[in-house]
Amino acid sequence: MAGFDKVVSSYEEAMAGLEDNMTVIAGGFGLCGIPENLIAEIKRKGTKGLTLVSNNCGVDDFGLGVLLPDRQIKKIIASYVGENAEFERQMMSGELEVELTPQGTLAEKMRAGGAGIPAFYTATGYGTPVAEGKEEREFDGRHYILEPAITGDFAIVKAWKADRYGNLVFRKTARNFNPMAATAGKITVVEVEEIVEPGELDPDQIHTPGIYVNRLIQGSFEKRIEQRTVREK
Amino acid sequence: MAGFDKVVSSYEEAMAGLEDNMTVIAGGFGLCGIPENLIAEIKRKGTKGLTLVSNNCGVDDFGLGVLLPDRQIKKIIASYVGENAEFERQMMSGELEVELTPQGTLAEKMRAGGAGIPAFYTATGYGTPVAEGKEEREFDGRHYILEPAITGDFAIVKAWKADRYGNLVFRKTARNFNPMAATAGKITVVEVEEIVEPGELDPDQIHTPGIYVNRLIQGSFEKRIEQRTVREK
Amino acid sequence: MALSREQLAQRVAQELQDGYYVNLGIGIPTLVANYVPKGMEVMLQSENGLLGMGEFPTEAELDADLINAGKQTVTMATGASIFDSAESFAMIRGGHVDLTVLGAFEVDVNGNIASYMIPGKLIKGMGGAMDLVAGADNIIVTMTHASKHGVSKLLSNCTLPLTGKGCIKKVLTDLAFIEIKEGKFHLLERAPGVSVEEIAKLTEGELVIPDNVPEMQF
């Protein structure tokens, strides 16, 4: 195994090089498919002044929410936030800058960032507060706004399985923002439930090719459920 | 099986509604992964004045090339053409309009068309003949051009397997432009090697969700090889 | 009588067609899934990346990796597919979803909708709502016709920050089913036992009332 082996041996190594004031793009939707241990490592490191790009910001004691008490987040770009009290307090007091972005636009901005597309037009947000300060333009009689791409110094991603080359497979709706996040980081760090040897994953069934992945680590996950909803059998 | 059963019983039914002067987006790269029988049905129907969007235009007697002798194609939007003599003759004589489009831009234009993105910026083609008549713009000191999306009245697609709901799985590099084409047709028609029952395909491993597919037919395929290259064992 | 939550869901369900791909928002829209007419199949899209959402799981089926856009644990229906968020919103933005049902705080005669933010009070974010209203051609907004204090939510002009501009054509409230066109509300149906006058009184935006306004049928 030579140059394509992306596996690192510790979370410290996985997040090495993360510095204050960097931008971090995180996969996950709510608490589903979040890179739990990479987030915990950022908390442990105490990196400050971060701009976070993530659909949500976790809850008080889990997910990205754990970065709030020590004021590690300067700004968050998200579509839905405020599932936790400390977040609301920091937002209301102005300690935390929040840039609300429509969910689909956020996903597309990450994809564009990874795909070398600097900006795209979308009808989403036209005529709303999201359009403020953005170029508006008509195509075929419909109104659109121009949305710039997003890239990050780091992307932190949770996948289900990977081979050592960094080819990734996601599981069920834990996929969500993870594949786009993986493409948009200068350094993309992925934690997975299982690492297999190259050749074990079917090439037709790889969700994220290893070219996007810089570092890979196997972790164990709590996988906390936010809205536990069951039916009677 | 009710409203989601996309299976039709004949190629005639599969291409019903295709009329003169429509735009057809076709999957395939070279002769790999092309919807052979749907193309043959267009030839049989004799539909004329078509605008075709496809990476290539087949060879003299196979693939989209078969639509040339009867002058069924008015215009083709492609990245690489002229693998056949009749094509060159029609292009040189001006009987056939050719809009050369970079391969990645073509793929992205189809994706954008299906994804409700009317236009996007790309560095590809800046400063070249492709940029003529297009808006140029700088982002972060780099030059880009604005490329509009493409949609079609019909999209014709070849997949490997499908379930009756139109969920698709592609095989190896026969995937190519097919998934984007599938999203960009007002009516998307797919031919496959095998149709299975809903539930047989792993939801995590479906390449194209059935929502994009209107009609589905099982065919048999010649799968002609353009450049047969083998090594000595 | 104003419609109950269940009746709102039932009435929306009458708009379903066999083979529809449907996105149901959080709250009342979610209940629509319980009233799909017999013999009809619809497939539910959940914008976090699932087409073919099934029922809630049993305890045994519970899976933290399988949730809906409301972050509730769910199951997959037969023929479901999973995809990433960019693909999910490509589907939505590209107009591939046949019907979208979602709630709102306000709508107005120009089809504007406000549903995600009450300045100074509720600033949780728009989630996927802006994409859904911009992407779908066929949207039904479900909401109460007026506040508890009798303040109309069907306005000449929305007062809250917009979720989308000029994109709503159909509103189902607890009192009425209303179409929006040419800058006016058009009363299509009224809730059983609710008078046209009552609806008119609680509709601030211009309301066109035809001679005959049928009661909703359940």
Added chain:
Amino acid sequence: MALSREQLAQRVAQELQDGYYVNLGIGIPTLVANYVPKGMEVMLQSENGLLGMGEFPTEAELDADLINAGKQTVTMATGASIFDSAESFAMIRGGHVDLTVLGAFEVDVNGNIASYMIPGKLIKGMGGAMDLVAGADNIIVTMTHASKHGVSKLLSNCTLPLTGKGCIKKVLTDLAFIEIKEGKFHLLERAPGVSVEEIAKLTEGELVIPDNVPEMQF
């Protein structure tokens, strides 16, 4: 002596690094794969949707569904992945490929490249070349230094329609290895037995010649 096709490929291969993702164009660039240094691993990207391209197949392995960007039948290397064309060019346009090697008709001192079209003669199209030159930071152009008639292909200004503007920094010809910066060609290495004068004579664009121009080592 001018370099042979094989030597061109060999010299390019010296630029490889362990763990590089590489896109090799049709023709001479393809041969580079034969000269990957021992103990080094590179992964070949084929823009029709394959990362991890392997050797040509044996008769028994031949598969019409598995081709490269030159439409040749190929195999997959261990750890390969398959994706669609939009993803493939997202990878290319997004700058994720470490090295791109491709041919050209002309390059000029401003890093412009013409490689896809000779008006009135060859109009087959650019395929993926425009995306490749726009997307990659690290590109090596391989070409003959001059035509059979001694007409230079390293120009002050390209005469043919451009494939890309200002994107080429390294050119390997059969005579020389050249860097393009600050609007000039800079001679880095010469082919074994080829004189600096010979190279200068066949280079139309401004050429900076350092005191010492080493011969290429093979």
